[in-house]
Amino acid sequence: MPTSNRHSPRPNPARYHFQSDPACIGDVIADVLSNSQLQPLSDDDISKLEIILAEVINNIAEHAYGERSDGPIEMSADREGDRMVLTFSDTGIPMPDGKSPEGSPQNLDCPTDELPEGGFGWFLIRLLCKDVHYERLGNKNCLALFVDLDPRPT
Amino acid sequence: MELRKTEYPDTLVITVEAPRIDAAAAIRFKDLMREYCASAPARIILDLAQVDFVDSSGLGAIVASMKQLSEGQVLELATLSPTVEKVFRLTRMDTVFRIHEDAGSALQARH
Structure with missing residues (x-):
């Protein structure tokens, strides 16, 4: 759990500020994954984080901001040993029923023309994250994701 | 996002010339696929050799491309990067598509 102890020698989380423009999401993700503060990341960590970041940011752009491309998104990434904490906040509409979606698996056992798109x-997101916390605070959606990483080489 | 067509006697290979099929590229991808598949032979191979990443919008666009084929046409995939392979595996879409190591082995494989 995050603590209120701010005296640790750990650097501050990496912070990012960008807009809900799908054309920029790839560059934001590349920036995060190459941040020296978050290294070393294994190939597996990188693909996992790339999928999580893309899905969360797409969802904010598509659902919270209804495909508006100028909605502000604040993000932080903080590595604590073998765990990454990612936080996202936006001022778009709340998640349905004030909860993050369950993300049930899709049924693929159907005729081709009924396959889900x-x-x-x-x-x-749920499959790749250890834990997901969503809160609506004032006019903000606040999402925190906890991701297990491969152990750092010693 | 560009797609390149290479025609073989009974197969069309479509190569995606972009590093990502994501939310920004999905609509154009789907439109180009519709156009290229309309006049294609029965077998279509989508070669993802240049693609590092496919998000769920891109995955949806690939599924949509399969759904918009004419009767008798099939869409198979080739050259999935480790991350793309992971997205297909986790969503179980690897059970829906025939996936080949690369375009060369796809062309040699029997239908």
């Missing part, structure tokens, strides 16, 4: 985002 969406609804994979939250399924992937």
Whole structure:
């Protein structure tokens, strides 16, 4: 659990500020994954984080901001040993029923023309994150994700 | 986002010339796939050799491309990067598509 102890020698979390523009999401993700503060990341960590970041930011752009491309998004990434804490906040509309979606697996046992073309985002986020916390604070959606990483080489 | 077509006697190979199929590229991808598949032979191979990343919008666009094929056409995939392979595996879409190591082995494989 995060503590109120702010005297640790750990550097501050890496912080990012950007807009809900799908054309920029790839660059934001590349920036986060190459941040020296968060290294070393294994290939597996990188693909996991890339999927999580893309799905969360897409969801904010598409659902919270209803495809507006100028909605502000604040994000932080903080590595604590073998765990990454990612936080996201936006001022878009709240998540349905004030809860983060369950992300149930899709049924693929159906004729081709009935295969799902969406609804994979939250399924992937829940599968790849150890823990998910969502809160609506004032006019903000606040999402915190806890991701297990491969152990750092000693 | 560009797609390149290479025609073989009974197969069309479509190579994605972009590093990502994501929310920003999904609509254009789907439109180009519709156009290229309309006149394609029965077998279509989508070669993802240049693609590092596919998000759920991109995955949806690939599924949509399969759904918009004419009767008798099939869409198979080739050259998935480790991250792309992971997205297909986790969503179980690897059970829906026939996936080949690369375009060369896809062309050699029997239908």
